[in-house]
Amino acid sequence: MIDSFLYIALPYLAIVVCVIGSIYRIRSRSFTYSALSSQFLESKSLIWGSLPWHIGITVILLAHIVAFLCPSCWQNLMSHSQVLLAVESTGIALSIVSLLGLLVLLVRRVTSPKIQSVTTTMDLVILFLLIFQVALGLDMAMRVHWGAFWAAGTTSPYVWSILTLQPDASYVAEMPLSVRAHILCAWLIVLLIPFSRLIHIFAAPFDYLLREPEIVVWTNPRRIESATETYEAQESKRHFVTGLWLIAAGAFLFSLGTVQNIFKFFFGPRLSQKEEEEIMEIRLKRLQATAEQRKLELEREASDYILVAPLSELTKTTGKYFIDYEMHAALAFVDDDGLPNLLSAKCTHLGCTVGNQVNGEGKIECPCHVSYFDIHTGVPSAGSPAKEPLPLLGWVLMDRQGKVLASQSPAGKRTGNVSADSLKEANVYIAKKDKEATT
Amino acid sequence: MDIRAQVAMVFHLDKCIGCHTCSVSCKNVWTDRPGAEYMWWNNVETKPGTGYPTLWEDQGHYKGGWKVNGNGSGNGNGKKLSLRSQNKLDAFIKLFYNPNQPGLEDYYEPWTYKYQDLFDAPAGDDQPTAIAISQVTGEPMAIEAGPNWDDDLSGTTLYAENDVNLEGLSDEERDQLFEIQRVSMFYLPRICNHCANPSCVASCPSGALYKRGEDGIVLINQEVCKGWRACVAACPYKKIYYNWKTGKSEKCILCYPKLETGQIPNCFHSCVGRIRYLGVLLYDADRVADAMTVNDRALVESQRSILCDPYDPKVVELAKANGISDEFIDAAQKSPVYKYVMKWKLALPLHIEYRTMPMLFYVPPLLPVMGKLDNGRYENIMDGFFTSLEQSRLPMKYLAKMFSAGNEEIIESVMKKLMAVRYYKRSLELDDLDLVSISRMMREGNLTPEEAEEIYALTALPTTYDRYVLPPIQREEAISGTCSPELCKGECGLSFSESAKRGL
Numbered sequence: 001m002i003d004s005f006l007y008i009a010l011p012y013l014a015i016v017v018c019v020i021g022s023i024y025r026i027r028s029r030s031f032t033y034s035a036l037s038s039q040f041l042e043s044k045s046l047i048w049g050s051l052p053w054h055i056g057i058t059v060i061l062l063a064h065i066v067a068f069l070c071p072s073c074w075q076n077l078m079s080h081s082q083v084l085l086a087v088e089s090t091g092i093a094l095s096i097v098s099l100l101g102l103l104v105l106l107v108r109r110v111t112s113p114k115i116q117s118v119t120t121t122m123d124l125v126i127l128f129l130l131i132f133q134v135a136l137g138l139d140m141a142m143r144v145h146w147g148a149f150w151a152a153g154t155t156s157p158y159v160w161s162i163l164t165l166q167p168d169a170s171y172v173a174e175m176p177l178s179v180r181a182h183i184l185c186a187w188l189i190v191l192l193i194p195f196s197r198l199i200h201i202f203a204a205p206f207d208y209l210l211r212e213p214e215i216v217v218w219t220n221p222r223r224i225e226s227a228t229e230t231y232e233a234q235e236s237k238r239h240f241v242t243g244l245w246l247i248a249a250g251a252f253l254f255s256l257g258t259v260q261n262i263f264k265f266f267f268g269p270r271l272s273q274k275e276e277e278e279i280m281e282i283r284l285k286r287l288q289a290t291a292e293q294r295k296l297e298l299e300r301e302a303s304d305y306i307l308v309a310p311l312s313e314l315t316k317t318t319g320k321y322f323i324d325y326e327m328h329a330a331l332a333f334v335d336d337d338g339l340p341n342l343l344s345a346k347c348t349h350l351g352c353t354v355g356n357q358v359n360g361e362g363k364i365e366c367p368c369h370v371s372y373f374d375i376h377t378g379v380p381s382a383g384s385p386a387k388e389p390l391p392l393l394g395w396v397l398m399d400r401q402g403k404v405l406a407s408q409s410p411a412g413k414r415t416g417n418v419s420a421d422s423l424k425e426a427n428v429y430i431a432k433k434d435k436e437a438t439t
Numbered sequence: 440m441d442i443r444a445q446v447a448m449v450f451h452l453d454k455c456i457g458c459h460t461c462s463v464s465c466k467n468v469w470t471d472r473p474g475a476e477y478m479w480w481n482n483v484e485t486k487p488g489t490g491y492p493t494l495w496e497d498q499g500h501y502k503g504g505w506k507v508n509g510n511g512s513g514n515g516n517g518k519k520l521s522l523r524s525q526n527k528l529d530a531f532i533k534l535f536y537n538p539n540q541p542g543l544e545d546y547y548e549p550w551t552y553k554y555q556d557l558f559d560a561p562a563g564d565d566q567p568t569a570i571a572i573s574q575v576t577g578e579p580m581a582i583e584a585g586p587n588w589d590d591d592l593s594g595t596t597l598y599a600e601n602d603v604n605l606e607g608l609s610d611e612e613r614d615q616l617f618e619i620q621r622v623s624m625f626y627l628p629r630i631c632n633h634c635a636n637p638s639c640v641a642s643c644p645s646g647a648l649y650k651r652g653e654d655g656i657v658l659i660n661q662e663v664c665k666g667w668r669a670c671v672a673a674c675p676y677k678k679i680y681y682n683w684k685t686g687k688s689e690k691c692i693l694c695y696p697k698l699e700t701g702q703i704p705n706c707f708h709s710c711v712g713r714i715r716y717l718g719v720l721l722y723d724a725d726r727v728a729d730a731m732t733v734n735d736r737a738l739v740e741s742q743r744s745i746l747c748d749p750y751d752p753k754v755v756e757l758a759k760a761n762g763i764s765d766e767f768i769d770a771a772q773k774s775p776v777y778k779y780v781m782k783w784k785l786a787l788p789l790h791i792e793y794r795t796m797p798m799l800f801y802v803p804p805l806l807p808v809m810g811k812l813d814n815g816r817y818e819n820i821m822d823g824f825f826t827s828l829e830q831s832r833l834p835m836k837y838l839a840k841m842f843s844a845g846n847e848e849i850i851e852s853v854m855k856k857l858m859a860v861r862y863y864k865r866s867l868e869l870d871d872l873d874l875v876s877i878s879r880m881m882r883e884g885n886l887t888p889e890e891a892e893e894i895y896a897l898t899a900l901p902t903t904y905d906r907y908v909l910p911p912i913q914r915e916e917a918i919s920g921t922c923s924p925e926l927c928k929g930e931c932g933l934s935f936s937e938s939a940k941r942g943l
Contacts (some may be wrong), residue, residue, distance in 0.1 A: 031687075037681070041575065205531075215648065351887050
């Protein structure tokens with residue numbers, strides 16, 4: 001619920017407010033359509049703040065836009081490891097540069113009395129927000145590696161889902177906290193553009209590249225008999241063309257999803273009876289899966305213990321998947337002493353499900369970004385993208401009559417003794433959080 | 440030929456008494472607003488001196504005006520002008536930080552006084568004082584510079600000796616210039632030159648600056664201006680100012696709201712010494728850029744070559760074809776500016792080597808050494824008439840640096856003519872000169888008696904409407920939104936009706 005507010009409602013609010021607000025401010029309040037330059041009042045430290053910040057953030061923003069607008073070409077480019085390495089390190093370097101620039105700007109704004117006289121509260125809000133945003137990006141780049149690669153598969157579809165009016169927050173739901181905060185902060189910044197000096201982003205003077213050096217404005221209609229009429233005609237033509245472009249661009253962006261579907265409906269490949277049946281079957285399966293998931297959820301709410309498997313079915317080499325109380329995948333192994341060994345299978349890097357095959361070193365592998373985890377401790381091996389260990393889970397052993405034989409808390413505290421005989425018949429359970437303490 | 444009209448100006452420096460009435464009348468109407476306190480669209484400098492903003496003539500630092508690219512010499516031989524301050528690409532980097540900008544410290548920090556303290560101070564042993572308060576921060580401040588800070592300080596090492604125009608003068612000439620008993624100076628009133636080849640317009644990334652087609656006034660559209668200040672760097676005369684409160688650049692508007700209603704601009708109207716002349720010039724807009732690519736020494740002549748004779752029937756015909764009204768052509772024919780600049784060739788542009796083709800011309804000062812104090816007795820130096828010119832207190836080289844891009848011959852011919860007028864009139868009034876020397880002088884000064892009378896009449900006896908020949912000027916479109924300067928004094932004053940509040 002909170003997710004759909006933060007990652008669906010807020011983005012749409014931000015985009016609508018930004019578009020309408022910016023157009024209003026640029027057209028009707030054009031006197032304020034700029035950033036208030038303060039170089040005139042203080043220029044010595046400005047060069048160390050404004051230049052690195054603007055250059056750094058321009059390059060970084062452009063890279064973001066390319067990755068969002070054309071995820072597939074971006075991903076193709078990033079699949080070469082050298083390119084990926086170069087892009088990641090450039091990105092980190094530039095974000096450090098722009099962060100330092102921002103800090104210089106902040107110090108300058110706070111310490112110089114002259115600059116303070118032209119500082120508004122919104123200036124400070126924006127400055128802090130930008131510092132926070134760049135710091136989050138940097139933190140992501142340092143801790144969750146290879147963002148340039150995986151973002152094309154996770155955040156780009158999210159942005160596209162927003163732009164094509166088919167919002168889906170689930171893309172970002174399982175992301176680490178810093179990624180989620182970075183996305184949230186980005187929408188906040190978009191929201192504030194029309195109310196702050198950030199409006200100057202749109203003022204980039206690309207016209208200057210093409211225009212003649214001199215501008216002469218005639219107000220005297222006598223110069224040419226119909227000068228005014230020609231001017232007006234050109235003016236309305238220009239407005240018409242601009243309007244047309246805007247409408248076309250808007251239509252293109254906002255109905256891309258619909259257009260695609262209409263296109264498919266008329267020109268897409270026709271489905272055979274068999275294919276349609278297959279699709280229906282897939283839909284049915286999806287519904288069943290949802291129902292099953294709900295059933296599992298209810299079961300977990302209702303019962304204190306959930307059966308994992310009979311102990312005899314567990315092996316040392318192939319983990320058995322089961323769903324834990326948090327509704328995440330988990331793995332069950334059996335140890336050398338014949339007792340079960342349970343650990344979460346949700347990768348601590350980006351939340352993929354870890355594989356269940358144990359390699360020669362007693363480790364399991366996450367297929368997404370190749371992290372190796374020790375099955376006894378959950379600790380990732382050095383060099384893995386994941387830095388946090390997989391959490392170990394507690395277990396409860398019961399015989400067929402439901403009598404508790406032994407149990408182990410997630411921390412590893414073991415109670416009860418079991419004989420080899422009773423182990424053969426025993427079943428492995430996991431316990432609800434509050435029950436773990438009592439057993 | 441593309442004939443255009445320009446409202447041009449002449450300032451007669453021999454007549455300037457340095458009273459700053461022009462500056463004050465301008466300030467009171469246009470720049471007494473928040474953010475504009477430090478601006479003097481019209482200012483009067485003491486020369487030799489460093490000027491306002493300090494050392495504005497040092498283009499090595501400020502990089503104003505145009506430079507010539509390409510090889511070859513003479514008119515339009517593959518030479519092109521380009522801005523000294525930026526090219527089209529590095530202009531984008533300079534949006535974030537512009538290295539060639541004057542800062543507030545190059546002008547001065549504006550201040551007021553805490554006058555209320557004079558009334559509120561409790562009774563005590565001392566007189567209450569009003570301390571200086573910065574108009575930027577509102578905090579008490581120490582005053583380190585102010586408007587006309589080097590006024591009349593021509594003998595000082597601190598200001599006058601740093602004058603950029605002294606470059607190239609020998610040590611002897613410098614010593615002579617600054618010898619304290621004979622220290623000399625003159626006043627240089629400056630407003631926007633409303634150039635025919637404006638570098639500010641070319642530099643503006645957002646295209647907010649423009650030159651009005653009908654009268655050549657250069658204006659900034661405040662709604663379009665984004666405050667990137669490229670124009671401040673590109674204007675070599677530093678006559679564009681950044682309003683730090685509104686984030687917009689502002690400049691002299693030649694009081695266009697007054698011109699459009701047939702009134703005389705403030706600084707002209709209030710001029711006590713009656714040094715100012717305003718009138719129409721016709722010029723060939725097609726050849727402007729080419730004319731400014733010639734060698735420095737030829738620039739003055741090159742500018743004259745594109746100014747057109749308003750009596751030439753062909754010019755009149757072309758002007759009419761270009762939509763210039765009969766009234767405008769009539770004003771151009773009566774223009775006092777045309778007489779000073781083209782007919783008599785007495786008025787010269789300031790720093791034409793910046794190649795913006797200024798449309799404000801100066802009659803250089805004679806600073807005559809017609810006599811000297813010897814043993815407490817004033818003695819006329821009369822032998823050889825022009826010897827005094829060579830002994831002039833201000834070296835010709837210095838004046839040439841300012842008014843003819845280093846070409847001393849031009850300055851000399853102006854001086855000879857000015858002096859010939861004086862001697863001619865003296866011979867008529869006092870009859871103490873023999874006819875032979877007078878006629879030699881007139882010949883050397885290239886002057887006829889009729890011309891001398893004309894020059895005398897327009898220099899010494901002109902009425903208001905001899906000095907200011909105003910054409911009927913088309914109203915600026917935006918003027919309907921202008922609030923009356925009297926009604927919104929201290930608030931807006933420019934071509935928009937919003938006061939200087941940004942809000943965002």
